[in-house]
Amino acid sequence: MTRERIYLYDTTLRDGQQTQGVQFSTLEKQAIARTLDKLGVDYIEGGWPGANPTDSAFFEDAPETRAIMTAFGMTKRAGRSAENDEVLAGVLNAGTRAVCLVGKTHDFHVETALGISLDENVENIERSIAHLVAQGREALFDAEHFFDGYKANAPYALDCLNAAYRAGARWIVLCDTNGGTQPGEIHDITRAVIAAGIPGARLGIHTHNDTEQAVAGSLAAIEAGARQIQGTLNGLGERCGNANLTSIIPTLMLKEVYASRFETGVTAEALEGLTHASQMLDDILNRVPRRQAAYVGASAFAHKAGLHASAILKDPSTYEHIDPAAVGNARIVPMSNQAGQSNLRRRLAEAGLKVEAGDPALARILEEVKTREDRGYTYDSAQASFELLARAELGQMPAFFEVKRYKVTVERRKNKYDQMVSLSEAVVVVKIDGEKTLSVSESMDEHGSDRGPVNALAKALAKDLGRYQSAIDDMRLVDFKVRITQGGTEAVTRVIIDSADGQGRRWSTVGVSPNIVDASFEALLDAINWKLLRDG
């Protein structure tokens, strides 16, 4: 039986950015687009060119993708032609192969929000889509508030869709903008649209998670005959979020009821990168990943000790709905590091450390990693710190230098011009080859701005490392990430530092402490030690 193709349309960069507190930089948008393309989505909606500077900059320098890059905008306004609408022109100017325009289909909104006649709105849709087609673009129409509109005035809502269809839209996307429509209603209304003459192969679905059913609503539309799903990585999006592609993709591919009938552009191999893609987005947003996220969460395959855990050891399928490796995730079973050891040996080999199977150091390293991860460390994104930890357990970590003590002062007071200014100062005492050196530095940069206590500490530490000095001279801090791993008053700070050197190396280290200065210092020390290992 031939399987029907489902098209995946990602809007993380556009609708995802509507999330409270989210504002991607152009570089971040590029990184996300590359990850999406590697995953294998069919369309990447990059933003609304002309509406905000970051989006325009992204399209000017968009990465080359296999996925169809798509610009978002809205249908032309009343009282002018599509050719003379400068907002629409701004969207077309991005030069993307596909363009998606949102337009109204709910009579109430046409009259209340736009304040134009119902006929004018239909004409705006038709003319706008026709204009895209005339320019040789693949045209998509996002039918805003479609389900609410259909319930209120079905003939009018269908008129709007038909206008886009007549004008040549490749996709007509049924949007549940407010997120309140139930999956059963989405199913029935999608069926009705198809019965009214628009082929399912031209229909898409766009849902929101306001009743925690955006995934189910998307799949209900597919069951009814729609063939495109719009969603975002990790369900990012306004209010409760958009349909979560991170859940939809593996469900379509791994659940027999769908996999037997449908296929997507995502390969089984790319699907193994799903957990990583999800974490990449959280990293960019500096969010703590949701442990309980379906498929990709750290707890998604965690089996609390007891009946489940012992059954899992006999046969994983007893309490697991899929093989976690299929989505790049891993099973967590307390007290079972059997599976862990071969993974660990692979990671050690990547760091150039060859350890025989069965070496007791392997169990010690796993134990140490587990203990530290419980305290808030993460070694997924701090490979250099992991290597140092493993070397210490293997007795292969040289003691280059020892920090005897440090002291940092942060002071804020009025200067002589009666302005509040702050200044930090750090003293570090280091012992190298039996000799103590004492270095002091303050936090002013070359423009006279205070860069804070961590900066002062880093400068003091790097000031005099004796015979190692030349090795660290070409080292620089390229990124600094701070995350609170436990909320409230028990807050523990995790600092991840990315460093680089003149030879093009880039490495990441981690530090954890309730004291943010301490956490930073620990990551900084690891960064220097790793560099000395390579160059020392």
Next chain:
Amino acid sequence: MTRERIYLYDTTLRDGQQTQGVQFSTLEKQAIARTLDKLGVDYIEGGWPGANPTDSAFFEDAPETRAIMTAFGMTKRAGRSAENDEVLAGVLNAGTRAVCLVGKTHDFHVETALGISLDENVENIERSIAHLVAQGREALFDAEHFFDGYKANAPYALDCLNAAYRAGARWIVLCDTNGGTQPGEIHDITRAVIAAGIPGARLGIHTHNDTEQAVAGSLAAIEAGARQIQGTLNGLGERCGNANLTSIIPTLMLKEVYASRFETGVTAEALEGLTHASQMLDDILNRVPRRQAAYVGASAFAHKAGLHASAILKDPSTYEHIDPAAVGNARIVPMSNQAGQSNLRRRLAEAGLKVEAGDPALARILEEVKTREDRGYTYDSAQASFELLARAELGQMPAFFEVKRYKVTVERRKNKYDQMVSLSEAVVVVKIDGEKTLSVSESMDEHGSDRGPVNALAKALAKDLGRYQSAIDDMRLVDFKVRITQGGTEAVTRVIIDSADGQGRRWSTVGVSPNIVDASFEALLDAINWKLLRDG
């Protein structure tokens, strides 16, 4: 038309406790049970008496509830009678009105995990349920792995259900234990069970969120004829969690497609306590509430997009699927540089600040917000800081106190036991009513752990605020978020602090600086000033 009753069965205290890292105390269990009862669920599953001491202690001193208190256990083991099974006796000894026993219905599990014959398992189910009924208890049977079992061997899975039904079980609960069954499959199999002779009025549904569809799966079973839903508050539970009652309850009550046909034991008034109930559980778990949670999340009714925000001002129903007040939540129209003056006036009105249209202060406030957002501030998620900024521009910000200077020291050195330890100390000089006070504090918590420089500073600041002291005594820090807004050496730190007080208020403030201590201090000062505004 009479509406059919849907029964709500809460298992937060039992299945919810299977979550990685969750272990409720007896007191916490009591507090959660009272909240559930106030909400109006029909059954509260309190735990497995005899299996762990906290659960036994809870049943010994369970609160009086209108909801039916239920003990959980498993069907008797093979080779002994129900009367002589001490595990089952332990469950009955809790003396609850209802008892729920889990048993196997999947032939593979009976043979692999239990290692008994298929007939023995059926007999265990029947005898165990009959024993409960003979003791005058309301009996529930949790049919573990039912959907997978039905797919593998439908006649056998139905035999197991029938054994419980014959023996007099009030409820037979179809469990999707591994969480992989799709809503459409749940619907069809539930229909098949009813067609096979077990009335829908005796069927319950128990789903897990492994494909992010536990809510939809529960509602699909209701559509098929089941009349009980098992779930947890906030979807707490093993792996990806159980069906989320916090989403299911308002959906059943507020969505016409269900509300027209079904009713629950939850009143409209109790539903207004839903957001509070959800936060109570997060407080007990010391978890940061999920902003994007359906219905109850802080972002669930937050409108960021420029077009959406302006339409919301005209008519909230344009972009809201329900009235947020119905679930005790509130609308947020965040400030951001997309927002216009009418949006701004609305935000000000919410903070009790009435400003006439056209007041030149409006333009000044927008300009100030924009300037600060360019420097890394965000007022989307820091409404209290926004209010202070606006008040300052309007000349309506009292000067409660002035911080003249502060000084923080962070020191790390060896203690007398030759261990590296760190300690921070802060001195703050504050002027109130013309008088200077100097306070000093260190960063040790009650366990002797260093909590770092920000903690020391917060304690020193809160130590002596003169006549304002009483107003800030009930204030506490509930969350602390740090983000680096520009990478590399130009890193600027943004700190967002969430605070709460004894009156149930919760507010967020922001600080930005290259110096993380300064950024934290700024957010802290805003938090205190906002509290003084409300209480001063």
